[in-house]
Amino acid sequence: MTPDERERLERRFTAKIVVDGTGCHMWQGAHNGRYPTLSLNGRTVYGHQLAWTLEHGRAIRPGHQIDHTCRTPLCVNPDHLDEITRRMNILLGSGPSARNAAKIFCDRGHPLFGDNLYTAPNGWRVCIMCRDGRNRKYAAKRKVAKLETAWLAEHGEATA
Secondary structure (H helix, E strand, O other): OOHHHHHHHHHHHOOEEOOOOOEEEEEOOOOOOOOOOEEEEEEEEEHHHHHHHHOOOOOOOEEEEEEEEEEEEEEEHHHHEEEEEHHHHHOOOOOHHHOOOOOOOOOOOOOOOOHHHEOOOOOOEEEEHHHHHHHHHHHHHHHHHHHHHHHHHHHHHHHH
């Protein structure tokens, strides 16, 4: 991008910004219902990604996303934007994954840390006390079913 093209883009970009009382640069242009959008060379780009790229002079690294530290999706203030991994972006949010990751007790009230925590290969955290309880219950059901099958095989004619 030539310096003239960059200057035109920056003027076009900043014309759609209003600074609010919190320091957020609120996007006044088009958006997709959540994030600011801008048409650039026939492509739609996100305003917060463009703001970050213009500020840092490089593309966003593969596997990374731009996080709004102010938690305001329409903000394009480069000081409110961080380049982080997708996982970190999810965990910093308020969705189910972030809420579960923040839990220190399982749904039954057992501690979800130390010797009572198992982290599965897929990253899921498992309460060992609950897991062992489920395993005991399953083993007991299998034992009863096995005994019933053996009893029916032995006394099958008596029940017919």
